[in-house]
Amino acid sequence: MMNIELFDFDLPEELIAQTPLKNRSDSKLLTLNRRTGEIQHHRFRGIIDFLHKGDTLVLNDTKVLPARLIGQKKETEAKVEVLLLKQLDDNRWETLVKPGKRLRQGHEVVFGDGLLTGVIEDTTEVGGRIIRFHYQGIFNEILDQLGQMPLPPYIKEQLEDKDRYQTVYAKHLGSAAAPTAGLHFTKELLQQIEEKGVQIVYITLHVGLGTFRPVQTENIEEHHMHSEYYQLNEEAAKKLNEAKEEGRRIIAVGTTSVRTLETVVNKETERFEAKDGWTDIFIYPGYEFKAIDAMITNFHLPKSSLVMLVSAFAGRDTIMKAYQEAIDQHYRFFSFGDAMFIY
Incomplete structure (x- = not known):
C-alpha cells in the first residue's frame, strides 16, 4: 500500500499564482538532476541552455475550449453555470452544472438571449448532466462568443486575455484545461530552440x-484516473522512433x-505506435518509464496524481526536497506558476 499522505506538503496560499506573468518566458525555472539531486535556479528562457x-x-x-457557459433556467430565469466536459456526439455534451439539484431531465437552459439553448437529457454517475x-x-463560433475560459478552482481572478490560458502552439480544440507547462513558451523561444537543432514534435x-x-x-493504488482523448500521428511516431x-x-x-507518450509506446519493443483513443494511465512511484528521458512541468497540487507522476520519474524524496526549495525561494505554483525541468 502506498499512502496518500506521502504526497502531501504545506503550500502557503500566497504562492498560488492567480494571474499569468506579462511575458511568458520570464517565469522562474528550477532544474533538477534526478540522478544527483542537484537543484539550480534560472529563468524559463534559459531552458535553451x-x-x-x-x-x-x-x-x-x-x-482549450471556452467551456464555461453562464445561462438561465428557462422556467424560472435562475442563473445556471454549465461546464462542458466531453462531446458525446454532434450536439450532446457531458457537463457539470451549478446548481445541479435544480436541473432535472427535460429542463431547458438559455444562453446569450437564446443564441444557444440546452435541454437536460440525463444525469451521469458523478452528478453531471447530459445536455x-x-x-x-457553427457551435464553436457560438462558444467563442458566449463561453469563458474554464480556469481551475484555485484561480479566483478573472483572466483579462483569453489567449493567456492557451499555449502559443495550441491547434486542436477539445481541452477543458490547458497543458500548463507549455504556457511558458513564446514563439520566439521555440524558434531559437529549433535553430539550435532541437526537433519539435507535436502530439x-x-x-x-x-x-x-x-x-x-487513502491507498493511491485504488485511485481510478479519468480518461482523456489522445492522438499520435504517423509523422510524429516516425520522428520519435x-x-x-x-x-x-x-x-x-x-x-x-x-501520459500520452507512455500510453503509445510499446512496453516490449519501446517503439512508438501511431494511434488515437482514450487513456486513463495512472503513473505513480514504481512505474517504469519507457518513452521519455526528461520532462518540463509546473509545480502541482498536494496529493494530486501529477505530484505522483513526477515522483515516479525523479523519486519521491527528491521531488519533495525540490518542492520545499521552490517554496523557500517563493516560486509561483500551479497553472500560471513557474516551471521545473527534470532531467
Missing part, C-alpha cells in the same frame, strides 16, 4: 478537469505529454 542539438521536444498542441444543445450556425491530449482533482483514496533508435533524448513538455 539545457536542450541539446538532436534532442526531441514533445509538445501537446491541444486547444443536448440547439443553435443556428495531442485533450486535458480533462480530473487534472485538478486531488486523489481521494528515430530519436529512440539513435539514442537521442526525448523531452516531454508537461505531464499530459508524458
Whole structure:
C-alpha cells in the first residue's frame, strides 16, 4: 500500500499564482538532476541552455475550449453555470452544472438571449448532466462568443486575455484545461530552440478537469484516473522512433505529454505506435518509464496524481526536497506558476 499522505506538503496560499506573468518566458525555472539531486535556479528562457542539438521536444498542441457557459433556467430565469466536459456526439455534451439539484431531465437552459439553448437529457454517475444543445450556425463560433475560459478552482481572478490560458502552439480544440507547462513558451523561444537543432514534435491530449482533482483514496493504488482523448500521428511516431533508435533524448513538455507518450509506446519493443483513443494511465512511484528521458512541468497540487507522476520519474524524496526549495525561494505554483525541468 502506498499512502496518500506521502504526497502531501504545506503550500502557503500566497504562492498560488492567480494571474499569468506579462511575458511568458520570464517565469522562474528550477532544474533538477534526478540522478544527483542537484537543484539550480534560472529563468524559463534559459531552458535553451539545457536542450541539446538532436534532442526531441514533445509538445501537446491541444486547444482549450471556452467551456464555461453562464445561462438561465428557462422556467424560472435562475442563473445556471454549465461546464462542458466531453462531446458525446454532434450536439450532446457531458457537463457539470451549478446548481445541479435544480436541473432535472427535460429542463431547458438559455444562453446569450437564446443564441444557444440546452435541454437536460440525463444525469451521469458523478452528478453531471447530459445536455443536448440547439443553435443556428457553427457551435464553436457560438462558444467563442458566449463561453469563458474554464480556469481551475484555485484561480479566483478573472483572466483579462483569453489567449493567456492557451499555449502559443495550441491547434486542436477539445481541452477543458490547458497543458500548463507549455504556457511558458513564446514563439520566439521555440524558434531559437529549433535553430539550435532541437526537433519539435507535436502530439495531442485533450486535458480533462480530473487534472485538478486531488486523489481521494487513502491507498493511491485504488485511485481510478479519468480518461482523456489522445492522438499520435504517423509523422510524429516516425520522428520519435528515430530519436529512440539513435539514442537521442526525448523531452516531454508537461505531464499530459508524458501520459500520452507512455500510453503509445510499446512496453516490449519501446517503439512508438501511431494511434488515437482514450487513456486513463495512472503513473505513480514504481512505474517504469519507457518513452521519455526528461520532462518540463509546473509545480502541482498536494496529493494530486501529477505530484505522483513526477515522483515516479525523479523519486519521491527528491521531488519533495525540490518542492520545499521552490517554496523557500517563493516560486509561483500551479497553472500560471513557474516551471521545473527534470532531467
